[in-house]
Amino acid sequence: MNIAVLGSGTIGQSWCALFLAAGYEVFAYDPDPSRELEIRGFVIDSEPTLRALGFSHAGSLTNFCFTTDAAKAVEGAQVVQESAPENLVLKQQLYRLIESALDPKSTVLSSTSGLTLEMLQTGFSDPSRILIAHPFNPPHLIPLVEVLGNELTAPDLIQRTLTFYEGLGKVPIELKKSVPGHIANRLQAVLWQEVLHLAREGVASLSDIDKVIANGPGLRWAIYGPNQLFSLAAGAKGLEGFLDHLGPSFQDWWSAAGHVELDADTRQFIKRQYSSFDENECRAMKAYRDHLICRILNEKNF
Numbered sequence: 001m002n003i004a005v006l007g008s009g010t011i012g013q014s015w016c017a018l019f020l021a022a023g024y025e026v027f028a029y030d031p032d033p034s035r036e037l038e039i040r041g042f043v044i045d046s047e048p049t050l051r052a053l054g055f056s057h058a059g060s061l062t063n064f065c066f067t068t069d070a071a072k073a074v075e076g077a078q079v080v081q082e083s084a085p086e087n088l089v090l091k092q093q094l095y096r097l098i099e100s101a102l103d104p105k106s107t108v109l110s111s112t113s114g115l116t117l118e119m120l121q122t123g124f125s126d127p128s129r130i131l132i133a134h135p136f137n138p139p140h141l142i143p144l145v146e147v148l149g150n151e152l153t154a155p156d157l158i159q160r161t162l163t164f165y166e167g168l169g170k171v172p173i174e175l176k177k178s179v180p181g182h183i184a185n186r187l188q189a190v191l192w193q194e195v196l197h198l199a200r201e202g203v204a205s206l207s208d209i210d211k212v213i214a215n216g217p218g219l220r221w222a223i224y225g226p227n228q229l230f231s232l233a234a235g236a237k238g239l240e241g242f243l244d245h246l247g248p249s250f251q252d253w254w255s256a257a258g259h260v261e262l263d264a265d266t267r268q269f270i271k272r273q274y275s276s277f278d279e280n281e282c283r284a285m286k287a288y289r290d291h292l293i294c295r296i297l298n299e300k301n302f
């Protein structure tokens, strides 16, 4: 299969590494020619983790081409994974640029985090071929892909897209309706608001709240979702038993949840409490994260 990757930044490079590792032909596009070297470096760096996940072509650049011509990248591609900047006008311009070069049966999958499918569809004269397929960073490792179509979507396209990602070892979820931020980012946003609220109230520092998550609920969340976990907590009584036991407490905690504005004050507060990491520290932390994600995934699939 031939795949075009449009936009070769954080997300595009990661998609490239995965598609190449799976043995697909990948034609990447970016208006910035320096991205070619970055992708090549990313593919090589991600080889150990992708190989550990069972991708026999991990690290291979034999099937890789790069261009600064978007229309050329999509010629002959069955799938187009668009990861251009989060800017509607720019994405629409890109779609107009590629539409006449697209194979009549090809699918365009947008990685957008926050734009709606309706907005993206206005960039095409044939809106039936575009879907949202939102990954969770880094897409070459994290299994989740949130897939969204609507009444304009070609018949079977959602199912074919779910099957495509499943074939890559992903866990695609179909969104039945459009909501800002899809699901995963909304959940992160709600949690982060409470993190900032608690820190601003002086309950604990931002670093300690990170420890709370990484050493408490976060460990369980990698195994099961909250409904399953709460159900387990009440044993044979299941979720209903959990509701009888802790439902009223949850209601109180919901009422006590805080609201935070991401204004100058909050930004100052974050800056005072949390120092950023330098380039080397970031690289080491990402490598550690990816190594552990990979180990967890392998244990889960076992």
Ligand SMILES: NC(=O)c1ccc[n+]([C@@H]2O[C@H](COP(=O)([O-])OP(=O)(O)OC[C@H]3O[C@@H](n4cnc5c(N)ncnc54)[C@H](O)[C@@H]3O)[C@@H](O)[C@H]2O)c1
Pocket: 006, 007, 008, 009, 010, 011, 012, 029, 030, 031, 032, 035, 082, 083, 084, 085, 086, 087, 090, 094, 111, 112, 113, 114, 134, 135, 136, 137
């Ligand atoms: N970063 C994340 O955590 C994340 C996660 C999931 C989804 N997304 C989505 O993925 C998409 C890309 O995000 P990113 O974080 O990779 O951004 P990025 O800024 O890292 O990369 C964007 C790339 O697009 C290129 N570009 C500029 N103009 C372009 C054009 N006209 N056509 C094609 N490419 C162009 C840039 O040169 C750059 O290489 C966005 O829609 C974003 O919402 C991001």
